[in-house]
Amino acid sequence: MSIARALGNAISGLTATARGTEAVAANLANASTPGYARRDLVVSAQTAGGNAGGVRVDGVTRAVNASVLSESRLAEAARAEAATRLDFATRIEDAIGIAGNTGSLGSALSDFQTALASAASRPDDEIRLTQVVDKAAALASRLNAVADEIQAARTAADQAIATDVARLNTSLARVADLNRKIAVMEADGSDPSSLYDQRQGIISEISKIVPVQEVTRAAGAVALFTAEGAVLLDGATPTELSFTAAGQVTAGRTAGTELSMLIQNGAELTQSQMRLYAGGSLAANFAIRDELAPAAQELLDDLALDLHDRLADPAVDATITSASAGLFTDGGTRAGAADKTGLAGRIRVNDAVVESAGGEAWRLRAGLGASTSGEVGDSSLLVAMSEALENAAAAAAGTGFSGKASLAERLASVESQMSTARVNAQSEATIRNSQADTITSRLTADGVDSDAEMQKLLQYEQAYAANARVIQAIQTMMDQILEI
Missing domain, CATH: 1.20.1260 (Ferritin)
Structure with a gap:
């Protein structure tokens, strides 16, 4: 040599x-x-x-490792979806509260029933009658607060959808731009590794919003599709996604008419087409706004209607008619199953017994429709009201309840369903976290x-x-x- x-x-x-x-x-x-x-x-x-x-x-x-990276992205989408659902379930369970704890819905009902029993033992005591009104108002206020929390969660989900869509559009535009830059560097013979890294990080962030599949194209470019097949990016221009936030979501507003769905390239998707974007935080927020929260609201409305009907029965208070409002009202009028959507947020104590509204507490003793205070020692109406709450009554028509139960048992059923939803969401989140962590470990290896x-x-x-x-x-x- x-x-x-x-x-x-x-x-x-x-x-x-x-x-x-x-x-x-x-x-x-x-x-x-x-x-x-x-x-x-x-x-x-x-x-x-x-x-x-x-x-x-x-x-x-x-x-x-392309296969592990793809699995990781799908797992992160599932993790994000489960976490979003769990946050909602926990929020609603906390709003209802644990039975017996101060500030819970169960505690408010218990306090109201205790006040009724106390007033029944001394119907002549104006202070005890006033306490019944106060506890009834506190119960109505707790129902209002839980209903408000449900609608606040819907509003937050609606705003989160808008945020996710904006982030998705920005990220897709960045991936398209990186595709172009990588193609130029590949043609020049330069090393585009750093741009590949940037693109990989952006796509991983997109996968938390909606699960994506990456397909390699010529000159180092990639095309992106949702796991269900919707095109996000395939070529120089990404799919245009948009969404119109509602601002404030209220009970009764439904998806597709009063609430916007996802808009793809100028066309609003139908409920069935939304499956193309299943998985990830975007789908979870749509589920909260359009399915989970309305279901929770319906349960609460059923409970509010049951409370209303038990004390608006002429068999309990002979001074009212089947068209009259009872102790609890729907914004001042009698509630009905046909208009019960959002009732939990509107339920109020009848002004006839509220002194600040010109009413008299003695009507709890004499009757909501009475013109005179009657016998001060007559406790029959107070006892009837207390029994109406405690009796196992048939479920009101138009509600989701079945069989016979007391109001406390109805509330326990609502609490159980909310708690079960949270436990299931917690279990799902734990599974998804474990799967994502396992795949991340493989990717890290x-x-x-x-x-x-x-x-x-x-x-x-x-x-x-x-x-x-x-x-x-x-x-x-x-x-x-x-x-x-």
């Missing part, structure tokens, strides 16, 4: 070690950077005239291993030293030749 060839081989070795150490440094520096893929130096034997001639650097590759990178660094150090010694030996030989 000639001195010139030996020198060329050593220099190529130094060049390769320099590129290798750069890759190791980049790996260690970005070990925790989202979307970063491990860099591996690719080298091969360099040939010159059919003979070995040093090391050729073929390039730097990104180490990405294919990522940067600091110990392995340090071993590579030692190998590059040894290779550098060996090539440096060759150059040093050549220098010594050249010096000796020149001295001859």
